[in-house]
Amino acid sequence: MIVNLMLGGMETTTNLIGNTTIALLEDPAELRAVQHNPGLVPRVVEESLRHVSPIQGMFRETTEEVWLGDTLVPAGSVLELMFGSANRPDFRRS
Numbered sequence: 001m002i003v004n005l006m007l008g009g010m011e012t013t014t015n016l017i018g019n020t021t022i023a024l025l026e027d028p029a030e031l032r033a034v035q036h037n038p039g040l041v042p043r044v045v046e047e048s049l050r051h052v053s054p055i056q057g058m059f060r061e062t063t064e065e066v067w068l069g070d071t072l073v074p075a076g077s078v079l080e081l082m083f084g085s086a087n088r089p090d091f092r093r094s
């Protein structure tokens, strides 16, 4: 449990802070806006979680068989839903 909390809690927050810093440095107008109005920080964090998320996908297990396009996925399959690219049509970094 401790390893789970350390890995899950550290990797996510560290990368979110780093990704947010890079995103703001790449957009000086946005950086100035936040510097002049710290009240924007909660919105910056929320937008960073969407735009440059440290988590690019989530695992889910199917409870019944389901068609995905032309593919029949059996019940009990573990799928990773990669939502990262869907959150940012102007994706530039991997």
Ligand code: HEM
Pocket: 004, 005, 006, 008, 009, 010, 012, 013, 016, 049, 054, 055, 058, 059
């Ligand atoms: C920016 C910060 C964080 C992000 C983006 C994040 C994201 C996520 C995501 C997407 C999941 C999977 C949820 C799901 O599958 O439904 C998850 C699970 C989890 N996270 Fe985080 N997390 C963050 C911070 C933390 C921190 C600080 C901790 C612990 C101190 C933590 C502990 C956990 C644990 C224990 C789980 C597994 C929960 C379960 O399976 O019931 N996370 N997190």
